[in-house]
Amino acid sequence: MSMVTHVVDARPILAAGGEPFDQIMEAAARVRDGEQLVVYAPFEPVPLEGVLGEQGFTYVAEPLGDGDWRVTFQRG
Numbered sequence: 001m002s003m004v005t006h007v008v009d010a011r012p013i014l015a016a017g018g019e020p021f022d023q024i025m026e027a028a029a030r031v032r033d034g035e036q037l038v039v040y041a042p043f044e045p046v047p048l049e050g051v052l053g054e055q056g057f058t059y060v061a062e063p064l065g066d067g068d069w070r071v072t073f074q075r076g
Helices: 010-015 021-030 046-054
Strands: 005-009 036-041 057-065 068-075
Touching (some): 021 036, 021 046, 046 057
Parallel strands (some): 005 036
């Protein structure tokens, strides 16, 4: 059985001049215990890590190269 993973790629949203925060928060609200949320961003989203950390998520931030990051948030 594979883990349920919710994914938000913020890179194209930001590149188009948008703000992905609401989309990320909506996805985070759907994450249940034992599931994860993966966010791709063109920088390490430190403020997001703080906000979701306060909501009980743990996270691992990984640089992907060329400035891109993958941050995996897990609930529970």
